[in-house]
Amino acid sequence: MSKSGTKMRLSEAKTLELIDLYRREECLWNSRLPVYRYKTKRNEAIERIVKELNVRKLEAHHVTTKIKNLRNSYCAELKKMSGGRRRDSFKPKVWFAKMDSFLRAHVPCPTPDATPSLPNVKIEIVSDSEESESNVTENNKEDLQSLIRTIEKLSEQLKTRTTRKQDVFDDFGTYVASVLRSLPSERAMALQPKIISLINSSDDIKYEYN
Incomplete structure (x- = not known):
C-alpha cells in the first residue's frame, strides 16, 4: 500500500x-x-x-x-x-x-443559495436554570431578533460592495450573529447598544491604512 x-x-x-x-x-x-x-x-x-x-x-x-x-x-x-x-x-x-x-x-x-429568513432561525436561550429561562420575555426575544437582523443586514451590505463572492467582512458579520444567538437574551441585548455605538463612532477611529 x-x-x-x-x-x-x-x-x-x-x-x-x-x-x-x-x-x-x-x-x-x-x-x-x-x-x-x-x-x-x-x-x-x-x-x-x-x-x-x-x-x-x-x-x-x-x-x-x-x-x-x-x-x-x-x-x-x-x-x-x-x-x-x-x-x-x-x-x-x-x-x-x-x-x-x-x-x-x-x-x-x-x-445556501438563498439566505434563510430570520423568523425561521431558532434562537436557543442558554440560562443557568429553568427558572431564569422562563423569565426571558417575548419582547427581549424580538429585540434580539432585531439585533441579529441588523448584523446580517450589515454583512449583506458589505458583501455587495465588493466584486468578491465572499470576504472577511461577510464572515465576520455571520460570526457575530452566531455568537449572539448562543448568548442569554439579556446579555445579547446589553451588547446591542455597544455594537451599534462602536459602528457609529467609526469616524473617530484612526485607521492604519486609508
Whole structure:
C-alpha cells in the first residue's frame, strides 16, 4: 500500500489535542499571515504537530489528511446551522466548538443559495436554570431578533460592495450573529447598544491604512 493510502485513526482525546495544536500553528489556517504562503513553513508546523501528538506510526500526511477531514466536517456543520430547514436545537460536538472558536472567519465554507429568513432561525436561550429561562420575555426575544437582523443586514451590505463572492467582512458579520444567538437574551441585548455605538463612532477611529 502506498504511503498516501495508509490510514491512521485517532481517539477523540487525540483529535481534540490535534485541534488545539492546529490552532496554535496559525500559519496552517490564517491566510492573512504572510507566512501562510510558504509551504515549507506549513510543513514544519505539521511536523511539530506530529511530534507533539506522539502517536505511534503517525506521520505528517496522516495529520494533513485529518486536518482536511476536520475542515470539511466543520463546513458541513456550518451549512446545517445556516440552512433554512426547521430543526431541533442544534448542539454542535465538542470538536466543532473548538474549531469554531478560531476558524470561522478563515474558512470560505459554502453557503445556501438563498439566505434563510430570520423568523425561521431558532434562537436557543442558554440560562443557568429553568427558572431564569422562563423569565426571558417575548419582547427581549424580538429585540434580539432585531439585533441579529441588523448584523446580517450589515454583512449583506458589505458583501455587495465588493466584486468578491465572499470576504472577511461577510464572515465576520455571520460570526457575530452566531455568537449572539448562543448568548442569554439579556446579555445579547446589553451588547446591542455597544455594537451599534462602536459602528457609529467609526469616524473617530484612526485607521492604519486609508
